[in-house]
Amino acid sequence: MVWRLGVDAVSEALGAFGCAEADVVAFPGGVSGDVFHVRTATSRFVAKFTYGTREGVELGLLVAEAAQAAGLRAAAPVRTTDGELVVMVEGLEMSSWIGPTPLL
Secondary structure: OOOOOOOHHHHHHHHHHHOOOOOOEEEEOOOOOEEEEEOOOEEEEEEEEEEOOOHHHHHHHHHHHHHHHHHOOOOOEEEOOOOOOOOOOOEEEEEOOOOOOOOO
């Protein structure tokens, strides 16, 4: 079953990431989840409502975090104000924005 998370639900969940004031726009499509562009006064992010399990999502986020720490260009996760990787609004996670530049 594929769930769809609305922009309003994402906006409410962003408080956990310290982004109470943000513009949220849904990206079309999404293979493994619903994807949203999040813009604050100072930054841009990608929020994803994933269809996967929390454990699977967190494993992928830990890999991205390690890749960025090793100097690779990766969309590392933005942790919540409590240090969590995922907010349980059916698995919403947020990553840094790396823009349209090719990764390799």
